[in-house]
Amino acid sequence: MAGSLDVLGPILEIMTWVGFVPGVPLLICAWIIAKRRCTWETADGEQFAAGGFLGVQWVDRANEEQKVLMDIPARDGSVDPGAVLVHYDVCHPSRCSLQPPRHDNTVLILGWILTGVGILSTLGGFVLLLI
Structure with a gap:
């Protein structure tokens, strides 16, 4: 049993460094990304067809009219001018979508x-010292 505990110590030490060295900077980067991210608002808008593509126009919270052509091709003029719910970035209104935005948290999760x-490897190392 003592032989297996002698091997476990260096493994836990390596796993502590493998976890903390990249993990803490990734958490800091995720925090910075979250703080710099602009909020998304919703507004009532209208869709229209222009040049074979779907366009959306709405009035943002600063009472400025915004018009954006989406990357969605209009189907042979079959786009009905109608009301849609537009989700747009407050800092960059040209970034808009008809679906709610999805913020990826890959950096935060990793x-x-x-x-x-x-943390678990550090705690395991302390427990190993007490045995």
Whole structure:
């Protein structure tokens, strides 16, 4: 049993460094990204066809009219001018969508996983010292 515990110590030490060294900077980067991200608002808008593509126009919260052509091709003029719900970026109104925005948290998830591995390995190392 003592032989297996001797091997476990260096493994936990390596896993502590593998977890903390990239994990903490990734958490800091995720925090910075979250702070710099602009909010998205919703507004009632209208859709229209222009040049074979679907266009959307709406009035933003600063009472400025916005018009954007989407990357969605209009189907042979079959776009009915009608009301739609537009989701747009407050800092960059040309970034808009007809679906709610989805913020990917890949950096945050990876940072939490690696930091968790580092914390568990550190605790395991302390437990190993007490045995």
